């Protein structure tokens with residue numbers, strides 16, 4: 001039997017898929033200075049950080065905790081680039097490494113970088129409106145806006161997952177997504193860094 005306590009968790013939230021805002025909830029805003037260390041082109045970063053544009057916002061719904069509960073959040077990444085590297089999230093692993101996550105694209109054109117922490121294998125997959133991405137456990141994930149309008153998406157995961165930003169912050173992802181001839185291209189970070197130095 002479902003207890004009244006469980007039914008008390010039932011809720012309706014209203015959200016706007018165009019703005020990425022959940023009614024009545026304040027987003028966490030990440031400006032370039034907050035995200036900066038992840039971008040490869042340090043010269044382009046130094047030039048753009050003077051303006052410190054808003055890169056992305058996330059509104060987390062995390063009040064249900066404990067066995068069987070889920071957390072979910074609405075993200076919006078604004079269009080833009082640092083040099084030729086598209087605006088993106090910092091990226092993270094889950095503290096509870098086996099925890100998977102489902103991303104649901106609502107608007108825009110994006111990609112996700114997925115990197116298996118155990119093997120180092122890194123893949124890019126598409127995340128756009130009307131599509132989902134399954135992020136397996138043990139996988140660092142970063143969302144990238146490769147379009148010219150905001151990229152809006154949900155992420156849904158176990159309440160026990162937790163976020164580990166530090167590990168990704170230290171070593172970053174092995175691949176970058178950069179614009180070449182007006183199109184997004186996935187490159188090895190080391191190769192891109194060599195291009196920047198040349």
Ligand SMILES: [Fe+2]
Nearest residue numbers: 092094101141
């Ligand atoms: Fe996640």
